[in-house]
Amino acid sequence: MSKSSTIRSDHAGRERAGSTGPPKGQTRETVSADLDRLIHERIRLGIVSALAVNRSLTFNELKALLKTTDGNLSVHARRLEEADYIVCNKSFDGRLPKTEYRLTASGRKALERYLNHMEALIRATREG
Numbered sequence: 001m002s003k004s005s006t007i008r009s010d011h012a013g014r015e016r017a018g019s020t021g022p023p024k025g026q027t028r029e030t031v032s033a034d035l036d037r038l039i040h041e042r043i044r045l046g047i048v049s050a051l052a053v054n055r056s057l058t059f060n061e062l063k064a065l066l067k068t069t070d071g072n073l074s075v076h077a078r079r080l081e082e083a084d085y086i087v088c089n090k091s092f093d094g095r096l097p098k099t100e101y102r103l104t105a106s107g108r109k110a111l112e113r114y115l116n117h118m119e120a121l122i123r124a125t126r127e128g
Helices: 003-016 028-033 042-052 059-066 070-082 105-127
Strands: 086-093 096-103
Touching (some): 042 059, 059 096, 070 086, 096 105
């Protein structure tokens, strides 16, 4: 089983169980362990977050927004694409290549779960 299918099956299991956040009574350590490590990385979180508030963004728009390099953005976008969190559409605008990204429904759900987990961690930290 590939790493991306493991990620998808893990997320699918949580979705089927109706989990949008950690169960009541979890400690900070278990909340932290439940974080989606794929999204948790700074550039990938930036990509998913930017696409959550925009219908789509081009490669160059994301690169400028996230202040990163071509290679860095490309590697992180590919990881998100393999996990089915984003889709990539390549076309030409005249003779110039154009790469455009959109957030998928599963990517939007993953971001929502991630944000719920972060909120639970913040609550646990403040209450602790």
